[in-house]
Amino acid sequence: MTAQAAGQERVLTGTHFMLGDHACAEGALAAGLDFFGGYPITPSTEIAERLARRLPRVGGKFVQMEDELGSAVAIIGASAAGARSFTATSGPGFSLMMESIGLAAMMEIPIVIVDVQRASPSTGLPTMVGQSDALQARWGSHGDYGVAAYSPASPQECFDLTLLAFDVADRYRIPVLLMMDEVVAHMTERVVIPAADAIQRGQRPRPDHAPGATRHLPYAVGDTLVPPMAHAGEGYCVHMTGLTHDERGYPALNEATHNQLVNRLVDKVRLNAGEIERYEEYALEDAETVVVAFGCTSRSAREAVKRGRAAGRKCGLLRLVSLWPFPEARLRGLLERGRVQRFLVPEVNLGQMRREVERLTQLPVLRLNHAGGAMPTPEDILAVIP
């Protein structure tokens, strides 16, 4: 058996026929995953199962935690010590992790959380598809803060966007959420994994002085708005807290510090949106109907647009690869061209991302929704495209 077949290579370079959940796990390994803390939940469990086997063999730590509360915090702790760390869950667990998304945002400790969405609310349809955690990803923890969230539409993207998620988390010291869905997670397709040395990794900003020489201020920022990060055990004696804090990391319980801090947490993402956001365009040049879709739904949408074009309908697809930041500038750009007459937002929820489109335009925004358990077919979408 080759080393690769035994699963002892960190990066499984080559072409595979691979499950979406497994591709996500491989993306994390290729990104340099050091620590996984998680709790099994359908339909994300295959990520944990694959990492339980793979991660220890390449020198990482796999911990099955007692619940999702512990999982989300354990990965923050490991990341504070310098680990690239992540967890994978589904709606019910994602809800339990909301508190910790706020902690990671406030302490500015990079983490990646995968939410394989299933039909919700509550226990819902555990084995069936949903896309209804899209707004929770942006707004789920209390308070204002910045996150990035990506939504893969294929196993290949489960790999690619997991890699990206770690880079963005590290570069901006933010929580990054990979919003998968049950269909993509349980789909098996071709996945091409590049050579290990072809993978470029985004880095955390790090202190430019040795510990002890001068005092390290854990939250002193320059132009980038992202403070350099010192890890536990390096000698910088950092203090980090979820309380409002000054640049020493010390609690500073006053409104002025709070206002400045929270604005910076939001601005880190807002002002760097052009770098963080991702989208894909298909047949948009002269489109009068713009379908805005993400995740599994975007696959049906692409097919619908293709068939619509073949039938002479002027339609195109704006695929949201990042849900957050929402590609607002691109949408405004389309509107400025003056050709667009309407939007159509098919999604497996009752209109969550449609709100974003409606926020930006006076044009009609058509809907095609399913509460979960089934996704729209190309025929369903085509039927709504005029």
Place this chain on the structure above:
Amino acid sequence: MSGSAPIIASTHPNDGLLRADRFPHILCPGCGIGTVIHCYVDAMAASGLALSDHACVSGIGCSGRAAGYVNVDSYHTTHGRALPFALGIAVYKPGMRVTVISGDGDLAAIGGNHLIHAARRNVDLTVICINNFNYGMTGGQAGPTSPRGSVASTAPEGVHDRPFVLPDLVRAAGASMVSRWTVLHVRQLRDAILRGMQKRGFCFIEALSPCPTNFGRANDLGDGMAEMEVYRERCELADGTPGYDALDIDLTDHTRPILVGDFLDIERTPYQPVGEHTA
């Protein structure tokens, strides 16, 4: 001590171990938390390790502020979540000595699930649980260790619930080392913390501590000094490993001893997830 007391020394030998630039601290006069912090930094100094080898993690509450006063990598996390945060550091950097300092409400109520599972796994942590029998920071509400009959702002007629007896709980869950001392027993407390730092595995030290502002006042225990007097009169050194009933505490029942001691110190394989390649 009165505010006009003369300054007798401008520095303290432990200044380098504390974030002296954060003083004055927020703790009330007569509170026992400062004594526990002192025992912790004394143990840290005695450990002979560099400060960079230590980390301190706290949750929320008066005791949860401990991490903010010690001059090591220190993390003040969310309510109940100090243990999984500390697990992340300890598992990723097994060379570090990670200590959790937090309160009874934080560790045993909202964080109770993490407590028993960290003990079950025997995670390599030293956990100092400052037990003052109530939620001090939020004004004296009843908690999971409040003795039956004690008065709290959320139990004006007295607590009805049966409390946790924490040393018994974590011993049953699988800890390697379990002690209980009070803030009167500064040497024993320091020594227990030091042994916890030197030992691999889950080491749990309960530190009984006065909260004169809330628990003491509501239950007519007097000021912090008066509660220390109760400890001095009623604490007895336990033989072996006492169980729930023997360890149960009622500060208002003067006929019952308060058992303290080093109840358990055994060798158990510490938690460290390793891969097959390192086995």
